Amino acid sequence: MTTISAGNGSRRGTGDRTVHSASSRPSTGFAAIVCAGALALAAAPPLAAQETEDPSVWDGVYSAEQAMRGKKLYEATCSRCHGEDLSGANARPLAGESFIRDWGGLKLDGVLTRAKTMPPGAAGALGEAGYVDIIAYVLEVNEFPHGEAELTATRAGDVLVYGVDGPDAVPNFAMVQVVGCLSRDDRTWMVTDGSEPIRTRDPDASTGDVLTLTQAMALGANTFELMYVFPDPDPYEGHRVEAKGFLIRREDSADAINVTTVASLDAACRP
Numbered sequence: 414m415t416t417i418s419a420g421n422g423s424r425r426g427t428g429d430r431t432v433h434s435a436s437s438r439p440s441t442g443f444a445a446i447v448c449a450g451a452l453a454l455a456a457a458p459p460l461a462a463q464e465t466e467d468p469s470v471w472d473g474v475y476s477a478e479q480a481m482r483g484k485k486l487y488e489a490t491c492s493r494c495h496g497e498d499l500s501g502a503n504a505r506p507l508a509g510e511s512f513i514r515d516w517g518g519l520k521l522d523g524v525l526t527r528a529k530t531m532p533p534g535a536a537g538a539l540g541e542a543g544y545v546d547i548i549a550y551v552l553e554v555n556e557f558p559h560g561e562a563e564l565t566a567t568r569a570g571d572v573l574v575y576g577v578d579g580p581d582a583v584p585n586f587a588m589v590q591v592v593g594c595l596s597r598d599d600r601t602w603m604v605t606d607g608s609e610p611i612r613t614r615d616p617d618a619s620t621g622d623v624l625t626l627t628q629a630m631a632l633g634a635n636t637f638e639l640m641y642v643f644p645d646p647d648p649y650e651g652h653r654v655e656a657k658g659f660l661i662r663r664e665d666s667a668d669a670i671n672v673t674t675v676a677s678l679d680a681a682c683r684p
């Protein structure tokens with residue numbers, strides 16, 4: 414069975430996600446990508462470090478006046494489903510812990526892109542500026558400080574979302590990506606020497622530039638149990654792999670990942 418437990422997979426309509434077999438990737442050609450990636454990225458900071466240098470929602474990225482305009486639009490168009498207080502009466506909450514769980518570690522334009530699909534059946538109806546104003550209001554309700562300048566759609570692409578626990582906190586049940594060695598403990602598949610988990614919104618194997626960055630990610634000292642990994646990744650035992658899925662933090666044993674993808678990066682785990 415590849416279904417995701419605890420309702421994580423279904424709440425975002427990702428139930429139709431296919432689990433990607435690492436074997437769908439051509440293995441030849443990969444070595445070439447690894448080498449090119451290593452050269453091109455020798456001087457580049459890792460993904461996480463790049464992200465923390467960007468402005469964040471804590472830097473006063475919208476104005477109070479803008480949030481007031483957004484509030485009017487929100488109340489007219491969104492509140493009947495998302496609630497007067499954004500607590501998600503008949504839809505998803507847009508404030509509080511849930512907002513950070515859904516969007517923490519990601520750029521603000523992700524929320525904007527999603528908002529533009531709203532209200533259901535009338536996507537884009539408010540025009541870009543209208544949606545940006547609503548995002549300003551959403552930030553205000555989430556108690557992020559306002560500043561002098563207004564938020565713009567372009568600026569939203571730079572602004573990192575994170576909560577009071579800081580930019581590196583990956584909330585439980587968030588979709589993450591890790592890199593490490595694919596190992597087996599009896600019948601349980603594990604990633605050992607694993608990197609820190611980083612947030613992702615893409616459940617599938619990385620491609621393009623993201624794959625190049627993934628190739629350059631440093632291994633670490635983390636162990637993750639892989640839950641519901643299918644098809645059996647047997648051919649990749651000992652490989653350096655990327656694993657994606659929902660992070661399940663556990664007190665008494667290694668954290669687990671409810672897997673959406675395991676893909677081989679290299680036949681040897683360590684360079």
Ligand code: HEC
Pocket residue numbers: 424425426487490491492493494495503504505506507511512515516524527528531532533539547
């Ligand atoms: C008819 C009800 C309805 C209206 C009106 C509506 N939404 Fe939604 N909205 C939904 C539903 C349903 C979802 C999906 C919930 C889920 O993914 O579980 C959603 C999801 C979202 C999300 C993604 C939330 C997340 O964390 O994944 C955002 C952002 C959003 N809506 C913004 C808006 C904005 C802004 C408006 C007003 C312009 C609006 N919505 C109007 C029903 C509505």
